[in-house]
Amino acid sequence: MIHRADILSAWRDHLEGGRRRSPHTVRAYLATAARLLDNLGATDWPNLARLDAPALRKQLAERRADGIGNVSAARELSALKGFLAFARAQAGMEDAAPPRLRGPRVKKGLPRPVTxxxxxxxxxxxxxxxxxxxxxxxxxxxxxxxxxxxxxxxxxxxxxxxxxxxxxxxxxxxxxxxxxxxxxxxxxxxxxxxxxxxxxxxxxxxxxxxxxxxxxxxxxxxxxxxxxxxxxxxxxxxxxxxxxxxxxxxxxxxxxxxxxxxxxxxxxxxxxxxxxxxxxxxxxxxxxxxxxxxxxxxx
Structure with missing residues (x-):
């Protein structure tokens, strides 16, 4: 097992350095990973890599119970999928099949330009x-x-x-x-x-x-x-x-x-x-x- 802080630190470094995500995205994706780790308790990269669709559904159901809407749920699922893909890479399990889970339908709103x-x-x-x-x-x-x-x-x-x-x-x-x-x-x-x-x-x-x-x-x-x-x-x-x-x-x-x-x-x-x-x-x-x-x- 590895420390929760080490997992989150590696995830942050990947988002900031490897993926060049914005500070806002990094904060949101870190928060998603932290919630998942808190629910799982002690874990390691191989255990994270083996998480399946029912585990993700359970995680999203808990967030739905917190009152988040479709847009937030879709972002949460995207963050979870990215985190688990990173876990598979860390565990040397890149060839493992990712959990298949379709996110909620989100109606795209029209951008509101200024003159x-x-x-x-x-x-x-x-x-x-x-x-x-x-x-x-x-x-x-x-x-x-x-x-x-x-x-x-x-x-x-x-x-x-x-x-x-x-x-x-x-x-x-x-x-x-x-x-x-x-x-x-x-x-x-x-x-x-x-x-x-x-x-x-x-x-x-x-x-x-x-x-x-x-x-x-x-x-x-x-x-x-x-x-x-x-x-x-x-x-x-x-x-x-x-x-x-x-x-x-x-x-x-x-x-x-x-x-x-x-x-x-x-x-x-x-x-x-x-x-x-x-x-x-x-x-x-x-x-x-x-x-x-x-x-x-x-x-």
Whole structure:
């Protein structure tokens, strides 16, 4: 048997280093693994590797009893499957058949994009409300990267000194350690350059570009908090989150004529199905325009 802490530590290292998961995902997946270990008691990698579908159903049933919905249950199952796949690798049992269990059906909601003007107003707003000029420039640069280049917030915060100064394109390492090339608009380059001029911390090649107030890696929550403050001041809905900027990047490109395959590459989606949701967004916008403009709809 091995200590619970050692199992969780190995799982964390795998998520952070091997899989390059975001801090939010790491916390959620660690919590899922910890709940499973608490229910099992003393265990080791081979025992974890041999867990079957009934064991997973029992674990999910307990979480359902806690009141989680379909979306949370689907994420919980995904985390459990990933953890058990890691356990099989640790036990040298990669060829063992994984437990077959279908998750709950989750209806995909439509992303809620913001308008181009609102996206830029939000970027300027976080700068206006910041306590220090360099912090305002920092938050503005992060938001511009999300809207102007379609980066996930974790991807923007993972950029290092080796990535600057930005050129016309940027190589981004996304989910699953997959790399993609994204174009960098002049307004995005200017925003990042303005931050770099004001940043009080040395910009070493291996150091993160975006720093917290004490010089460490900037936490996603600080960006979310800054954007929420700007959103409220601008009177925008609660759906105007940092991730909505990435949705807006995709929706506006599609509306301007970008094809789905190109959009898939720019967003770093593993499958075209993940990108096709934006066709529904565009159709929803078209219907909204029709209803506001057609004479019969106005009567």
């Amino acid at each position: 181009p003007d609102d996206a830029l107003n939000l970027a300027d707003g976080v700068a206006d409300f910041a306590a220090d000029d360099w912090i305002g420039a920092r938050d503005r640069a992060v938001l511009l990267l999300m809207y102007g280049a379609g980066l996930r917030i974790a991807e923007a915060l993972s950029l290092t000194g080796a990535d600057v100064p930005l050129g016309e394109t940027l190589v981004v390492t996304g989910k699953g350690n997959k790399q993609r090339v994204v174009p960098v608009l002049p307004v995005v380059r200017e925003g990042v350059d303005a931050y770099l001029r004001l940043c009080p911390w040395p910009m070493d090649r291996d150091a993160p570009i975006f720093r917290g107030s004490k010089g460490g890696l900037l936490n996603q929550g600080m960006v979310q908090k800054a954007m929420a403050q700007a959103r409220i001041a601008l009177g925008l809905p609660a759906t105007a989150t940092p991730h909505a900027l990435r949705h807006s990047f995709a929706t506006h490109l599609l509306g301007a004529g970008a094809d789905l395959r190109s959009l898939q590459e720019l967003l770093g989606h593993a499958s075209l199905g993940s990108t096709q949701i934006y066709t529904r967004v565009d159709a929803a916008k078209l219907l909204e325009t029709y209803r506001s403009a057609h004479p019969r709809e106005r009567t």
